[in-house]
Amino acid sequence: MSLPxxxxxxxxxxxxDRIAELLRSAGIDIEEGLTTPRSQANQGVMAVIGKAGSGxxxxxxxxxxxLAEAGVETISGDYESKRRKDKRxxxxxxxxxxAASVLRNRRVPATTIxxxxxTPVYDPEYEKIAEWxxxxxxxxxxxxxxxxxxxxxxxxxxxxxxxxxxxxxAGLKGSDFILGxxxxxxxxxxxxxxxxxxxxxxxxDDLKEIFPxxxxxxxxxxxxxxxxxxxxxxxxxxxxxxxxxNRIHRQDLDNPILDLAHAxxxxxxxxEDFERMIEDAxxxxxxxxxxxxxxxxxxxxxxxxxxxxxxxxxxxxxFRAAYGAPSDALLPGEPLICDGIELPxxxxxxxxxxxxxxxxxGAQVVxxxxxRRPGFSRLHVVGAxxxxxxxxxxxxxxxxxxxxxxxxxxxxxGAAFLHxxxxxxxxxxxxxxxxxxxxxxxxxxxxxxxxxxxxxxxWKRLAYVAITRAExxxxxxxxxxxxxxxxxxxxxxxxxxxxPFALTTDEED
Numbered sequence: 001m002s003l004p005x006x007x008x009x010x011x012x013x014x015x016x017d018r019i020a021e022l023l024r025s026a027g028i029d030i031e032e033g034l035t036t037p038r039s040q041a042n043q044g045v046m047a048v049i050g051k052a053g054s055g056x057x058x059x060x061x062x063x064x065x066x067l068a069e070a071g072v073e074t075i076s077g078d079y080e081s082k083r084r085k086d087k088r089x090x091x092x093x094x095x096x097x098x099a100a101s102v103l104r105n106r107r108v109p110a111t112t113i114x115x116x117x118x119t120p121v122y123d124p125e126y127e128k129i130a131e132w133x134x135x136x137x138x139x140x141x142x143x144x145x146x147x148x149x150x151x152x153x154x155x156x157x158x159x160x161x162x163x164x165x166x167x168x169x170a171g172l173k174g175s176d177f178i179l180g181x182x183x184x185x186x187x188x189x190x191x192x193x194x195x196x197x198x199x200x201x202x203x204x205d206d207l208k209e210i211f212p213x214x215x216x217x218x219x220x221x222x223x224x225x226x227x228x229x230x231x232x233x234x235x236x237x238x239x240x241x242x243x244x245x246n247r248i249h250r251q252d253l254d255n256p257i258l259d260l261a262h263a264x265x266x267x268x269x270x271x272e273d274f275e276r277m278i279e280d281a282x283x284x285x286x287x288x289x290x291x292x293x294x295x296x297x298x299x300x301x302x303x304x305x306x307x308x309x310x311x312x313x314x315x316x317x318x319f320r321a322a323y324g325a326p327s328d329a330l331l332p333g334e335p336l337i338c339d340g341i342e343l344p345x346x347x348x349x350x351x352x353x354x355x356x357x358x359x360x361x362g363a364q365v366v367x368x369x370x371x372r373r374p375g376f377s378r379l380h381v382v383g384a385x386x387x388x389x390x391x392x393x394x395x396x397x398x399x400x401x402x403x404x405x406x407x408x409x410x411x412x413x414g415a416a417f418l419h420x421x422x423x424x425x426x427x428x429x430x431x432x433x434x435x436x437x438x439x440x441x442x443x444x445x446x447x448x449x450x451x452x453x454x455x456x457x458x459w460k461r462l463a464y465v466a467i468t469r470a471e472x473x474x475x476x477x478x479x480x481x482x483x484x485x486x487x488x489x490x491x492x493x494x495x496x497x498x499x500p501f502a503l504t505t506d507e508e509d
Contacts, residue, residue: 012055015048015243019063019215022046026190026213028088030066035088038189043213047196047234049220050245051265052468053258056217059245060192061108063215064092072190077115077356078385079122079130079163089189091116091211095198097358099430101383103194109161110194114360117206118181126167126177133157133166145170162385181356187212195430197222197232204233221265221464223426224454231454256281256288257474261467264460271447271459275440278476288474293481294437296322300335300489301366302433304422304477305466307442312422313398315439318482319421320397323489328408330367330395333489335420336379337427338363342394342416354391358384359415362427367395368491375411380494387494391415425466436470438463440478 008016020030026043027036050056068074072088092110094100103110122130129150131137139150149170156162156169167177191211193199196218199207207214216234224232234242263269263277281288294304299319306312325331340361343351359365364382371378377393392414396405405418422439443466446459453461467474 008059009055009245009247011050011243011245011247012059015059015245016063018243019046019048020066022213022215023067023190028067028070028072028190030063030070033070035071037086038088038212041212044241045208045214045216045234045237046241046243047216047218047237048243048245049218049234051219051221052261052464053255054245054247056219056245057103057106057108057194060092060103060194060217061106064090064108064192067190074109075188076109076111076162077119078111079134080119090192091188091190092192092194093207094194094430095203096195096360096362096430097381097383098364098432099195099198099383102430102432104385112358112360113193113203113207114355116188116191116210117184118356119184120356121179121182123177123179126172129153129167129170130163133163164386181353184210189213191215193217195219196234198225198430199233200225201233221261221461222429223461223465256285257467257470260288260474261464264464269460271444274463275476282476287472289476291437291475291477292479293483294318294439294477295475295483297483297485297487298435298437298475299421300333300485301493302435302437303335303420303428304437304439305425305428305469306422306439307425307446307462309424310400311439311442312424313400314480315422315482316398316419317400320419322482322484327406330377330408331489332367332369333491334367336365336367336395336417337420337423338365339396339416339418341414343413354415357381357386357389357391359389359391364420364431365417366491366494368494375414380491393417425462428469429465432469432471434470434472435475436466436473437475437477438466440476441480 022043023030027038029035048056048059064074067090072090074090074092092103092108093113093116094103094110095113097112100110100112125142128137128140129142132139133154153166153170157166160166188210189212191207191214193207193214194217196216197220218232218234220232260277260281264274278288279290282290294315296319304315306315323331325334338359338361341351341354341359358381366380366382368378368380370376371390375392376390379389379391379393381387381389392411394407394410394414394416396407396416396418398405398418443459443463446462447457449458451458
């Protein structure tokens with residue numbers, strides 16, 4: 001094989017060999033570059049666990065490259081070719097669009113779990129184009145499409161490997177070629193899941209049902225799903241199936257943010273000691289900043305991370321006031337968090353349409369402006385491959401001390417949103433931003449509360465998750481103050497080419 005030269009640590013090399021053995025038992029030899037048709041045998045689940053900087057993502061990427069060199073096809077949620085018995089497949093998954101986009105930014109072809117659980121149903125006529133693009137059929141003759149249009153589709157697909165994008169390049173809309181969405185019925189093959197600490201038991205069961213061979217990559221120091229009493233799904237695996245990465249790699253050794261994260265494992269570390277460590281790091285490295293106030297300009301694209309919901313609500317109102325946002329409307333550029341889909345069961349197809357475009361609970365969204373019908377909004381789904389969506393929206397602005405939120409405008413039913421200028425640390429898992437503001441007074445309150453989660457002080461788990469969301473700079477906020485923005489809110493930083501598959505959820509019907 002001609003894999004890129006990779007220097008593994010001893011624990012990474014052992015994990016690579018153990019997973020290679022698992023794949024070999026499933027009929028894929030990544031060392032020899034050979035595959036055999038998939039059998040009905042279930043190879044089960046293996047987990048690679050390690051803290052930030054231990055090399056989980058690098059290992060996942062190298063395994064994906066090795067599988068590709070062996071002839072294994074990496075599939076996405078956009079389109080799946082008709083199955084051939086001799087074809088082996090891999091799906092690289094993450095729980096959210098933002099987490100998947102972190103992998104894609106590192107050139108790992110990831111998609112969301114939801115896009116694999118629910119698959120698009122293509123119009124049979126246009127499916128011929130998809131099969132031709134995937135080298136599974138002859139160049140089709142489609143009424144209404146010229147040779148030049150098919151040439152554009154082919155050229156787009158060679159560069160982007162997106163079937164919806166290629167069909168859009170041929171002049172088609174999503175409503176032309178996708179009839180709907182259905183839950184996957186047939187099992188797949190190999191599944192890699194990043195950010196596995198975010199999986200709940202139901203998602204884990206769904207994945208085990210679909211993938212006979214499943215490898216999880218997760219961080220045991222993060223926060224477990226709120227409905228699982230501090231437990232993560234991979235903790236139930238026996239030791240031979242759990243591969244632990246302990247070493248922090250050379251490129252991460254001089255990272256002050258990771259130094260702070262790993263210091264939290266010290267049993268004798270108190271909150272006051274940790275804040276002094278942050279101050280010392282800030283004095284010698286500009287990647288750590290002790291901030292006397294929250295910067296509202298940063299909140300527009302990377303939320304302030306807090307523990308208490310009351311803090312979150314106070315900060316988002318301070319943010320809106322700083323930008324002069326009216327009480328009865330949103331300003332273009334305001335950040336939102338999807339709080340779910342409020343549709344009755346009879347509108348299941350619309351629900352699947354919205355969820356397929358990334359509007360799932362916890363998705364980060366930026367408001368672009370009103371749609372062409374009352375109650376509709378134009379939205380940018382952060383981290384989605386095709387981010388521009390127009391959808392019926394229910395926007396809820398939570399009020400301090402009030403049980404019921406204020407709703408500036410709403411459709412009768414559709415995607416529900418909360419404001420996203422500040423989010424809880426739980427909801428931030430799986431996401432990363434270049435600059436992250438962590439609200440220190442909330443972490444102090446958690447330390448004073450003395451709560452323990454899965455054997456560790458809760459404040460340490462919260463602090464670990466919060467500071468490791470920072471890709472480049474950590475802003476540790478020490479006081480409840482808000483800096484006024486220098487410029488108005490904008491959406492110019494979100495300008496992208498028109499989405500090749502623009503979902504309208506009936507706005508244009």
